[in-house]
Amino acid sequence: xxxxxxTSEEHLLGKGGQAQEPSTPSTPTSATAEPSExxxxxxxxxxxxxxxxxxxxxxxxxxxxLRRETDEDDHINEQLIRIDDIIGSRYxxxxxxxxxxxxxxxxxxxxxxxxxxxxxxxDNSAYLYIYAYLKKEKPLRRVQTLRIxxxxxxxxxxxxxxxxxxxHHTIRRHKRGSGSSxxxxxxxxxxxxxxxxxxxxxxxxxxxxxxxxxxxxxETQYDLQITTHPQYAKEFVRxxxxxxxxxxxxVVASGDGLFYEVLNGLMERLDWRRACRELPLGIIPCGSGxxxxxxxxxxxxxxxxxxxxxxxxxxxxxxxxTPMDVVRVxxxxxxxxxxxxxxxxxxxxxxxxxxxxSERLRSIGAQRxxxxxxxxxxxxxxxxxxxxxxxxKNKKDQEPPVEAAKEAREMAADEKRPSVRSSLPINAGEFRxxxxxxxxxxxxxxxxxxxxxxxxxxxxxxxSWHSAMSRRTAYYSLGGxxxxxxxxxxxxxxxxxxxxxEFAQKVPTGTIPGLQVPLQGMENWVCExxxxxxxxxxxxxxxxSDVFFxxxxxxxxxxxxxxxxxxxxxxxxxxxxxxxxxxGTHLPIGEDPFIKVVACRAFxxxxxxxxxxLVVDGERVDYGPIQAEVMPGLINVMTTSGQ
Numbered sequence: 001x002x003x004x005x006x007t008s009e010e011h012l013l014g015k016g017g018q019a020q021e022p023s024t025p026s027t028p029t030s031a032t033a034e035p036s037e038x039x040x041x042x043x044x045x046x047x048x049x050x051x052x053x054x055x056x057x058x059x060x061x062x063x064x065x066l067r068r069e070t071d072e073d074d075h076i077n078e079q080l081i082r083i084d085d086i087i088g089s090r091y092x093x094x095x096x097x098x099x100x101x102x103x104x105x106x107x108x109x110x111x112x113x114x115x116x117x118x119x120x121x122x123d124n125s126a127y128l129y130i131y132a133y134l135k136k137e138k139p140l141r142r143v144q145t146l147r148i149x150x151x152x153x154x155x156x157x158x159x160x161x162x163x164x165x166x167x168h169h170t171i172r173r174h175k176r177g178s179g180s181s182x183x184x185x186x187x188x189x190x191x192x193x194x195x196x197x198x199x200x201x202x203x204x205x206x207x208x209x210x211x212x213x214x215x216x217x218x219e220t221q222y223d224l225q226i227t228t229h230p231q232y233a234k235e236f237v238r239x240x241x242x243x244x245x246x247x248x249x250x251v252v253a254s255g256d257g258l259f260y261e262v263l264n265g266l267m268e269r270l271d272w273r274r275a276c277r278e279l280p281l282g283i284i285p286c287g288s289g290x291x292x293x294x295x296x297x298x299x300x301x302x303x304x305x306x307x308x309x310x311x312x313x314x315x316x317x318x319x320x321x322t323p324m325d326v327v328r329v330x331x332x333x334x335x336x337x338x339x340x341x342x343x344x345x346x347x348x349x350x351x352x353x354x355x356x357x358s359e360r361l362r363s364i365g366a367q368r369x370x371x372x373x374x375x376x377x378x379x380x381x382x383x384x385x386x387x388x389x390x391x392x393k394n395k396k397d398q399e400p401p402v403e404a405a406k407e408a409r410e411m412a413a414d415e416k417r418p419s420v421r422s423s424l425p426i427n428a429g430e431f432r433x434x435x436x437x438x439x440x441x442x443x444x445x446x447x448x449x450x451x452x453x454x455x456x457x458x459x460x461x462x463x464s465w466h467s468a469m470s471r472r473t474a475y476y477s478l479g480g481x482x483x484x485x486x487x488x489x490x491x492x493x494x495x496x497x498x499x500x501x502e503f504a505q506k507v508p509t510g511t512i513p514g515l516q517v518p519l520q521g522m523e524n525w526v527c528e529x530x531x532x533x534x535x536x537x538x539x540x541x542x543x544x545s546d547v548f549f550x551x552x553x554x555x556x557x558x559x560x561x562x563x564x565x566x567x568x569x570x571x572x573x574x575x576x577x578x579x580x581x582x583x584g585t586h587l588p589i590g591e592d593p594f595i596k597v598v599a600c601r602a603f604x605x606x607x608x609x610x611x612x613x614l615v616v617d618g619e620r621v622d623y624g625p626i627q628a629e630v631m632p633g634l635i636n637v638m639t640t641s642g643q
């Protein structure tokens with residue numbers, strides 16, 4: 001028995017005859033009484049040696065263990081199919097194979113569009129189909145594996161079916177015990193948003209051939225929504241009232257552009273905090289820009305090539321998720337003001353120019369980037385302006401985001417706020433009531449920040465999370481005997497209700513100074529003026545499937561990796577930089593006078609000219625001052641590790 005081929009399928013035949021009883025009870029019992037291990041003896045016909053091979057199959061929390069009871073040395077004697085590698089199972093009568101080897105149930109020829117259960121075999125056998133994709137190393141890959149268990153210990157089909165059903169439910173129970181939660185377990189569907197124009201217009205075909213079969217094997221119920229126009233996905237997730245009640249997660253089957261729509265649609269919901277917490281997001285790379293899909297695969301140590309759609313789909317149905325940072329981007333071109341939410345990168349200069357200007361060569365495919373990079377190296381541009389960044393703490397000094405947020409909230413009532421606020425982790429938990437201890441010190445300026453309605457004071461940070469002018473909610477609630485008089489309680493209540501009524505529709509603006517506020521001299525901010533060849537900020541490892549831009553980045557490390565290239569860099573050094581992007585060796589190891597990378601929590605770019613290119617997540621935005629700050633662990637993305 002071997003599992004080293006691209007597709008491994010083995011048909012295991014259960015013990016036959018009434019005198020041979022299964023080694024485990026065949027009738028399923030309640031979940032609490034069901035055994036954690038099941039064991040059965042099966043046989044595999046060996047046509048070459050004209051004999052049957054005896055195999056013991058044991059189902060345990062670790063997975064399905066198969067032991068071949070033979071002395072032959074030319075076959076693998078043991079195999080463990082890990083529970084995390086099993087995506088699903090199906091039990092019932094034997095399924096007929098399609099022409100290409102796939103499995104499909106029989107269709108009722110008398111009723112169009114409906115399926116009927118196939119008739120049991122003449123010996124009343126029941127079957128269990130176990131679908132697995134085994135993870136292999138060197139090279140890293142997933143091997144499709146199908147194990148078919150045929151139960152025929154009884155002449156009664158119902159008894160055999162009960163045994164197969166018990167194995168099926170035990171597999172699902174063990175998967176839940178390993179931390180995986182199938183969408184079917186919650187009774188909700190998976191929302192899949194598909195761009196039919198992705199993949200050179202083959203989005204539908206790619207989905208039907210590569211994605212849908214895996215969803216069927218994993219018993220995943222899904223709602224497929226085909227996008228019909230730009231911003232369709234954004235409006236769908238923004239306006240759907242039953243989004244959390246109906247769906248267990250959102251999967252984008254397209255490039256990074258559609259994921260950007262979904263993220264910004266969620267952030268415009270009134271219940272965006274709950275949506276970000278309860279709806280994990282996944283991506284299946286059916287498009288051209290697949291930086292996030294490759295970054296997730298890198299994070300999970302999962303294969304990407306040569307079948308990125310297959311591998312990404314396996315990640316989306318694994319039932320696990322990991323927190324991921326989101327970056328809030330603020331722009332102010334020509335005295336306007338825009339806010340958007342980014343998950344990939346912000347770029348100014350060389351890479352942004354190549355990305356956008358090479359669009360005119362899109363017909364030649366990916367080679368357009370190489371040709372335009374050569375052109376830009378020959379006619380090298382520099383951009384005059386100012387780059388500022390808020391230095392991150394040393395990694396050894398960084399606090400976990402949740403603990404840091406908790407500590408910040410507890411200290412908020414004890415410290416007087418400065419006029420310019422310092423950054424707080426954006427992924428703060430639920431707001432808590434006022435502490436009831438030390439009530440005799442709750443007067444004076446201790447609550448100036450929580451109850452003040454002075455618009456002149458809070459204009460800049462009117463809806464930050466640690467302000468009572470928050471457009472989402474007040475920082476302090478009114479529960480409990482926290483105030484000393486009915487008069488003060490009513491006054492505070494009226495002020496907070498007025499603030500909430502006025503700003504309840506908006507999301508917070510963040511914690512760093514606005515674009516119009518100078519940063520020079522502020523603590524931990526570094527400002528650099530001069531001519532720049534490129535400034536590019538990334539918060540995932542990959543900008544595309546073949547650009548390994550920020551090797552040290554993690555999905556939820558709360559950091560932005562800012563790569564700055566100054567004027568004066570040689571074309572030879574730039575060429576080496578560009579050629580090394582696919583391996584992640586483009587960044588200098590030591591100090592370099594022209595190229596450096598900075599780990600920061602926020603940054604600002606202020607171009608001196610009025611003509612240039614700025615990109616956010618690969619899309620061009622209005623040119624002008626731009627700043628961004630990280631919001632640690634704001635969303636959850638689907639992964640196989642859950643870490």
